[in-house]
Amino acid sequence: MQKKKLVFILSLLGIVVSSILFFDKFFPTTQLKHIANSDRYIIWSLTIIFLIYYLKLESNPQLVPLTISNEKDGVKNDNKLNISFKDVAGLEEIKEELEETIGFINNSDKYMKMGAKIPKGILFYGPPGTGKTLLAKAVAGETNSTFLYASGSEFVEKYVGVGAKRVRSLFEKAKKESPSIIFIDEIDAIGAKRNLDSNNEKDQTLNQLLVEMDGFNTSDTVVIIGATNRLDLLDEALLRPGRFDRHIFIGNPNMKAREKILEVHTKNKPLQKEISISEIANKTHGLSGAELANIANEAAIIAVRKNKSKIDKEDFNQAIERVLAGLEVKNPSVLLKEKKTVAIHESGHALVSKILKTDMIQKISIIPRGQALGYVLKFPEEERYLLTKRELIYKITGLLAGRAAEQVIFNEITTGAKDDLTKATQIAQEMVCSYGMSDFGNISIDEYYIRNSFDEIREEIKKITDSCFENALKIIEENKIILFHIADILMEKESITNEELDKIFKEYESKMDYAT
Ligand code: ATP
Numbered sequence: 001m002q003k004k005k006l007v008f009i010l011s012l013l014g015i016v017v018s019s020i021l022f023f024d025k026f027f028p029t030t031q032l033k034h035i036a037n038s039d040r041y042i043i044w045s046l047t048i049i050f051l052i053y054y055l056k057l058e059s060n061p062q063l064v065p066l067t068i069s070n071e072k073d074g075v076k077n078d079n080k081l082n083i084s085f086k087d088v089a090g091l092e093e094i095k096e097e098l099e100e101t102i103g104f105i106n107n108s109d110k111y112m113k114m115g116a117k118i119p120k121g122i123l124f125y126g127p128p129g130t131g132k133t134l135l136a137k138a139v140a141g142e143t144n145s146t147f148l149y150a151s152g153s154e155f156v157e158k159y160v161g162v163g164a165k166r167v168r169s170l171f172e173k174a175k176k177e178s179p180s181i182i183f184i185d186e187i188d189a190i191g192a193k194r195n196l197d198s199n200n201e202k203d204q205t206l207n208q209l210l211v212e213m214d215g216f217n218t219s220d221t222v223v224i225i226g227a228t229n230r231l232d233l234l235d236e237a238l239l240r241p242g243r244f245d246r247h248i249f250i251g252n253p254n255m256k257a258r259e260k261i262l263e264v265h266t267k268n269k270p271l272q273k274e275i276s277i278s279e280i281a282n283k284t285h286g287l288s289g290a291e292l293a294n295i296a297n298e299a300a301i302i303a304v305r306k307n308k309s310k311i312d313k314e315d316f317n318q319a320i321e322r323v324l325a326g327l328e329v330k331n332p333s334v335l336l337k338e339k340k341t342v343a344i345h346e347s348g349h350a351l352v353s354k355i356l357k358t359d360m361i362q363k364i365s366i367i368p369r370g371q372a373l374g375y376v377l378k379f380p381e382e383e384r385y386l387l388t389k390r391e392l393i394y395k396i397t398g399l400l401a402g403r404a405a406e407q408v409i410f411n412e413i414t415t416g417a418k419d420d421l422t423k424a425t426q427i428a429q430e431m432v433c434s435y436g437m438s439d440f441g442n443i444s445i446d447e448y449y450i451r452n453s454f455d456e457i458r459e460e461i462k463k464i465t466d467s468c469f470e471n472a473l474k475i476i477e478e479n480k481i482i483l484f485h486i487a488d489i490l491m492e493k494e495s496i497t498n499e500e501l502d503k504i505f506k507e508y509e510s511k512m513d514y515a516t
Contacts, residue, residue, distance in 0.1 A: 007054045014047030083141040088134055089264040089289070090257025094248055098122075098139055101223060105143040105179050108221045120213055121224045121244035123187070125231040129290025130250045132227040136183040139225065146180035148173060152189030155205050163190065163205030171212040171222070179221035187226035191238045206235060213243045252288050255281055255383045261289050265296035272312040280316055283362060285379040287323070295319045321363070324377060326370020334373060340491065341406060342366045342374040345416050347486040348405025349376045350496075352475050353398040354505060358391070364486070365495040373416065374490075389437045392427055396468040397475075399424040404472035405483060428464040432457060438464065482508050 021040045085095050104111050104118045111118065124132040133149075140147035150170055155163040174180040184190075190205045213224065226244055228234065238244055253261055258281035266277070284292060298319035303311040322328075334342070343366050350364045359378035366374040387395075403417040433450065436442035438460045450457055476483055485504055489496055496504075 004054070004057045007050055007057060011047065011050040011054045014043065014050050018044050018047045083134070083137045085138050085142060087264065088131060088138050089260035090253050091131060091135065091250065094135065094250060095138075097246075097248060098135070102139060102142050105145060105221055105223065108179070118221060118223065119246060120222075120242065121226065122246045122248065123231070123234075123239070123244040124225065124227045124248050124250050125229070126250040127252060127288060128229055129288035130252060131289045132250055133183065133185060134289075135250070136181060136225040136227070139223070140181040140183075143179060143181075145221075145223075146174070146177040148177075148180055148182045150182070150184050152184055152186040152191070155190045156202065161204060163202070164208035167205060167208040167212055174222045175220045180223075182222065182224045184224065184226045186228065187238075188228045188230050188233045191226070191228075191235055192233045193235045206238070210237055210243065252286060253292070255285075258284055258287070258292060261292045262296060265293045266311075269296065269300050270310045272310040275311070275313055275316065280320070283320055283379055285383070291323055295323050298322050321369070321377065325365075325372065325375045329368040329370075332368045334368065338373065339366060340487075341410065341414055342416065343487040343490040344405045344409050344483070345402040345414075346374040346376055347483050347490060348401040348403075348472070348476055349398060349420075350486060350501060351479060351483050352401035352404070352472050353378065354501065355475055355479065356394040356397060358394045358398045360498070361501055362498055363495060364490065364501070366490050367494050372419070389431070389435075392431055392435075392437065393464070393468060396424045396427050396465060397472050399427075400465065400469045401472040401476065404469060405476050408473060408476045408480070409483070424465055424468070425461065428461045428468075431464060432460045479508075 021035065021043060024035075025040070088095065101119055101122065104116075108118060124135065126132065137147055139145075148170060150166075155166050170182060174182050190202065190209060192202075194203055194206065224244075226238075231247065234244075239247070255278075259277055262277050262280055262284075280295075284295065287295075295316070296319075299311050299315040302315040302318050302322075306315070308315070346364050346366060350361055353359055353376070354361060360381045362377040362379060364374075364376045369375060399420045400417075402420055403413055406413050406416070431437040432440060433445040436444065440460060445453075445457065482504065485508075486496065486501070489500070489504075
C-alpha cells in the first residue's frame, strides 16, 4: 500500500479512537473505565504525530518524475536496458548518426583526453509512433547506460517551483548513475517558446532545464535525448549549440523499412508459408512503426480467436482493416435508406478514384467500422515522394466523389462527407499556401498572410475544391451504370475486393467515359 494512504488511514483511525476516549473522559462509560490515563495520552499523541506526518506528506509533492522507475518494458533490475539497435528496424542512417554518441559514451576517457566534449543533447522529432522512444532505449542498451525516462507533461504542475525541482532531481539521479541517458518525451510540454503572457511555473521549469544542461560537467557521461512531434514549437534557447543541437527527423517508414519492421514484429510468430511480408508492407503505406507492430499483434490475436495454429493472409488483412478503419460495429442498426446512401457514397469514391487512377483500391465496404458507416481501403501503387499538381487535384476529386454521387443519385447531400471535406480542404489549402499551386502563383503563404488575407485565400481554396467537385459530378453522371453496379453488389454482399472491382470495370471498359 502507498505510504501516504497508510498514514491517512492510521490518522483517521487515530481521530476516531481519540474522539471516543476524549468524550469518555467527561461522560465516562463502564466499558472504557479500565483504560488508564497514560494510555489515553499515548493514543492522543500518536494521532497527532500521524496527522502532522500526513499533512507534511500532502504538502510535499513527488519530486522525481513518476515514470522514472525500474518497471518500464525491457528494463533490467538496475535501470539497464536489454534493447539494442537490432530491435530497431530500418532507420539505418539514424543509427549510423547515433554511433558517434555511442562511441563517446563507451570510450569517454579517450575522448576526454583529447579534449573532446560529449554531445549533450539530441532531439528526435517527427510523427508519433515512429520509434523515437525505442531508439533512445537502444542507445542506452548499446552503451549499457542507465535509462531515465520522463515525460514533459510530468513537469507541468500548478505549484510554482515543483517542475524545476523535478528537473533538478532528474539530473542529480542521472549524474549519480552515470553513464546515463535521460529521455524526455513530449519535451514541448516544458520547452515550448516563452512569450509575453508567460506562465511562471513553465518558465521556471524550462529555465531549470537550460541551467542543468549547461551546468553538468563534461566528466559526467550523461546524454539527454528529447522527443517531440512539434519541433517548431520549441524555444530557441533549447535548440542552441551546447543544448539540443542535434536534431534528427524520424518519419514514417518507407516500403523497405516497413518490411523490416514487420519482420521484427513477426519474428516470434508462427506464419503460414504463403504470407508475403512485402505484400503486407505494400498495403500499409503511410503507417508508423507503432501501427505496424499493432497490425502484427492484431493478426496474432485474430488467429488465436479462430483457433488457428498459424497466422494466415486473411488474419493480416483483417488486422490491417481493424487498424486502418477501426473496430467493426456488431449488429449495426443502420436504416435501409441510409445503407443505400452509404453504398452510393462509397461507390462514388471507388468509381472516381479508379477512373482517375489515384490510388489502388484494396476493398470497398459498407460494414460500419469505428465512426464510419462505410469506407474504401486504398494505397498508392508505388512509393511516392513527389506529387504533381494534377495528382493532388485528382486526390481531391476522389475525396469529393462520395458527396458528388449522393448529389447525382438522390439530388440531396448528407453529413457522411464530413471527413472527406476536411481532407480535401487540407490538400487544397496546402496547394494554395505551401506548394504555390494556385492563381496566387509561386509563393508560400505563412500564418501572418493567412490572417490578413483570409477571404482571398479561402476563395482560392474554394475555387480548387469547386472545380474538383464539378469534375466528380461529371464523371459520375457519365458512368452512372457502373456506379449502380458497384452499389448493387455492395448492398448484396456488403464489401467488394480489388479483384471484383477490376472485373466490373472490365465489363464496361469499351463503353466507359474517361471524363477527366
Ligand atoms: P511517440 O511520439 O508517440 O512517443 P515514438 O516515436 O516514441 O512515439 P515508440 O514509442 O518508440 O514511438 O514506438 C512505439 C512502438 O512501435 C515500439 O515499441 C515498437 O514496437 C514499434 N516501432 C516503432 N518503430 C519501430 C522500428 N523502427 N523498429 C521496430 N519497432 C518499431
